Amino acid sequence: xxxxxxxxxxDTSVAARxxxxxxxxxxxxxxxxxRELAVRGAVSVAELSAILGASAATVRRDLEALAREGIVERxxxxxxxxxxxxxxxxxxxxxxxxxxxxxxxxxxxAAMIREGETIFLNDGSTVMALARELASSELELFVVTCAxxxxxxxxxxxxxxxxxxxxxxRRSSLATSGPFAEGMLEQFNADLAVLxxxxxxxxxxxxxxNADDGLLSRRMAMRAKRCVAMVTSAKFSWTARLTxxxxxxxxxxxxxxxxxxxxxxxxAADVAVVTAPISPVHSSRTGRP
Numbered sequence: 001x002x003x004x005x006x007x008x009x010x011d012t013s014v015a016a017r018x019x020x021x022x023x024x025x026x027x028x029x030x031x032x033x034x035r036e037l038a039v040r041g042a043v044s045v046a047e048l049s050a051i052l053g054a055s056a057a058t059v060r061r062d063l064e065a066l067a068r069e070g071i072v073e074r075x076x077x078x079x080x081x082x083x084x085x086x087x088x089x090x091x092x093x094x095x096x097x098x099x100x101x102x103x104x105x106x107x108x109x110a111a112m113i114r115e116g117e118t119i120f121l122n123d124g125s126t127v128m129a130l131a132r133e134l135a136s137s138e139l140e141l142f143v144v145t146c147a148x149x150x151x152x153x154x155x156x157x158x159x160x161x162x163x164x165x166x167x168x169x170r171r172s173s174l175a176t177s178g179p180f181a182e183g184m185l186e187q188f189n190a191d192l193a194v195l196x197x198x199x200x201x202x203x204x205x206x207x208x209x210n211a212d213d214g215l216l217s218r219r220m221a222m223r224a225k226r227c228v229a230m231v232t233s234a235k236f237s238w239t240a241r242l243t244x245x246x247x248x249x250x251x252x253x254x255x256x257x258x259x260x261x262x263x264x265x266x267x268a269a270d271v272a273v274v275t276a277p278i279s280p281v282h283s284s285r286t287g288r289p
Contacts, residue, residue: 108276123147177212193224202265214244
């Protein structure tokens with residue numbers, strides 16, 4: 001099957017799903033509910049009822065049970081995944097910036113990933129957008145990541161084998177770093193490193209505010225056959241403190257929009273560009289991602 005057909009994200013809407021038999025086991029039902037909420041953020045009772053093939057009353061009882069455990073937050077007519085850690089609130093703020101650009105970039109990047117590949121992922125809100133695409137796909141992949149939240153989401157899909165790099169967890173990003181993470185990473189060889197950074201330029205490549213982020217990202221790029229940089233256009237307007245992945249290590253840049261001068265510079269450096277434009281109605285920016 002062609003690569004783009006195997007890597008196309010699966011439509012998670014209720015209309016696209018076959019009607020499953022009723023799931024009678026409450027533990028199995030609640031696992032499915034947790035997976036749907038983890039992947040989609042918030043889901044209505046009607047949608048969950050169709051997904052499970054269970055009555056609305058059964059779904060409400062399951063959601064109430066999960067809410068008592070602190071796993072979900074109940075709302076009118078549905079439920080939402082609950083952020084259990086303070087760090088997730090800061091991540092949620094970043095995820096609300098350039099939302100449509102990140103989704104477009106994530107979809108275009110997911111279409112480049114092939115069945116059976118080993119993938120490196122660093123951390124960040126753009127990487128989280130890609131994780132949502134992969135979590136709802138039918139691809140079988142081996143994913144190595146330093147992001148706790150990314151690993152947790154991907155682990156909901158049984159077709160994905162996920163390795164979370166050990167190390168010290170940074171509270172602000174829920175990413176692991178340090179000698180333990182670096183030592184684990186050295187054991188893996190990847191087909192593709194898919195990375196996001198704080199800033200990007202033709203002169204400096206991918207730059208980072210945090211030294212550990214930059215170091216681990218560069219090791220990922222070096223240990224992968226190919227390196228893809230996911231970059232929202234807002235990141236082209238500035239340079240972060242440290243260069244992590246130089247332009248020579250990058251094979252492809254996926255972005256929502258690219259300045260002409262940078263396009264020429266990337267072409268001269270033999271870096272391919274994939275543009276995933278967004279609708280003008282969603283193109284307003286609200287600050288640095």
